[in-house]
Amino acid sequence: MGQWSRKDDPEPFIGLVPVDKAEGLRKALYDELERARGKGRVSNLFKAYSAFPALGLANFRRLMALLGEGVLSVKFKEAVMTALAEINRCDYCVSFHATALRNAGASDAEVDAALNFDPSKIGLSSKEQALFEYAIKANGDPHGITRQDVEALRVHGVTDAEIVETLETVNTGNAFNLINGALNIGPDDFLGGYKKERGEQWQVEEKTA
Amino acid sequence: MTPLAVLGSGAEMDRLAAAAPSLLVTFTGPKCIICKRLAPMLETVVRETGDALASAKVDAEALPDISQKFEIRSLPTTLLFRNGVLADRITGFATAGALRAWLLKNGVGAGA
Numbered sequence: 001m002g003q004w005s006r007k008d009d010p011e012p013f014i015g016l017v018p019v020d021k022a023e024g025l026r027k028a029l030y031d032e033l034e035r036a037r038g039k040g041r042v043s044n045l046f047k048a049y050s051a052f053p054a055l056g057l058a059n060f061r062r063l064m065a066l067l068g069e070g071v072l073s074v075k076f077k078e079a080v081m082t083a084l085a086e087i088n089r090c091d092y093c094v095s096f097h098a099t100a101l102r103n104a105g106a107s108d109a110e111v112d113a114a115l116n117f118d119p120s121k122i123g124l125s126s127k128e129q130a131l132f133e134y135a136i137k138a139n140g141d142p143h144g145i146t147r148q149d150v151e152a153l154r155v156h157g158v159t160d161a162e163i164v165e166t167l168e169t170v171n172t173g174n175a176f177n178l179i180n181g182a183l184n185i186g187p188d189d190f191l192g193g194y195k196k197e198r199g200e201q202w203q204v205e206e207k208t209a
Numbered sequence: 210m211t212p213l214a215v216l217g218s219g220a221e222m223d224r225l226a227a228a229a230p231s232l233l234v235t236f237t238g239p240k241c242i243i244c245k246r247l248a249p250m251l252e253t254v255v256r257e258t259g260d261a262l263a264s265a266k267v268d269a270e271a272l273p274d275i276s277q278k279f280e281i282r283s284l285p286t287t288l289l290f291r292n293g294v295l296a297d298r299i300t301g302f303a304t305a306g307a308l309r310a311w312l313l314k315n316g317v318g319a320g321a
Contacts, residue, residue: 133307
């Protein structure tokens with residue numbers, strides 16, 4: 001299925017091959033996802049990526065490096081990606097990352113705070129609150145970031161590695177939002193429709209604008 | 210998030226400024242990418258502030274006289290009027306957090 005916000009064109013713009021029909025390199029990609037995430041948990045995003053399996057594998061491994069090898073909390077990174085999904089109006093991405101944020105320990109109120117770009121209410125450390133603001137600012141205008149913005153992070157003990165980890169979180173969120181948006185990739189069944197109302201609300205706003 | 214209403218004239222802006230204790234007006238342009246990224250920040254903060262803050266946006270190219278009147282040199286530029294008088298401005302992108310602090314500093318919003 002396509003994005004909730006595109007009811008007038010409900011199907012993805014490319015074919016998404018089911019797990020039981022995957023062969024060759026596509027199957028290798030799906031197998032890697034299932035090993036990491038569980039049987040049947042091949043997201044529609046990576047079904048789309050499987051049209052170019054090498055890129056799918058590269059991006060999945062990049063995502064695993066970001067989420068598995070960084071020092072910043074998964075909760076922080078999913079909060080940033082939830083906010084980006086809202087900014088980019090990708091309802092699948094909102095549902096996916098809001099679900100992941102909740103799985104990382106966030107309450108529904110904290111998920112809403114991420115959707116409202118309010119790091120003070122997401123249950124993040126002061127360092128991660130500062131990095132959240134930096135992430136949103138860098139996403140808004142990367143060339144508007146100044147040395148003073150970076151120096152302000154140092155007050156919280158932020159390292160170079162943490163800055164790069166934060167910017168790569170922005171990068172990754174935006175990259176996946178673009179694929180989903182441009183191909184009308186809709187949410188996975190296993191997300192249970194969490195935050196479906198965001199996509200439906202956007203469709204209403206588009207119609208009344 | 211509901212998009213900000215588009216102002217069609219300087220007279221409309223004057224009426225809104227005269228009627229609302231606090232008014233936020235953002236100057237944008239159709240090719241302004243930063244404006245598009247600022248929009249969700251503004252919409253969120255405007256929604257949170259509620260009736261205490263009126264809001265609108267201006268296409269700077271469509272209304273050059275207003276842009277000149279308020280010395281809009283770059284886009285986006287966001288103006289804040291208090292009791293009909295220009296109180297403050299932000300140029301460029303701002304996070305929702307920065308906008309909340311800016312409004313609070315100017316006496317608008319919860320806790321002001």
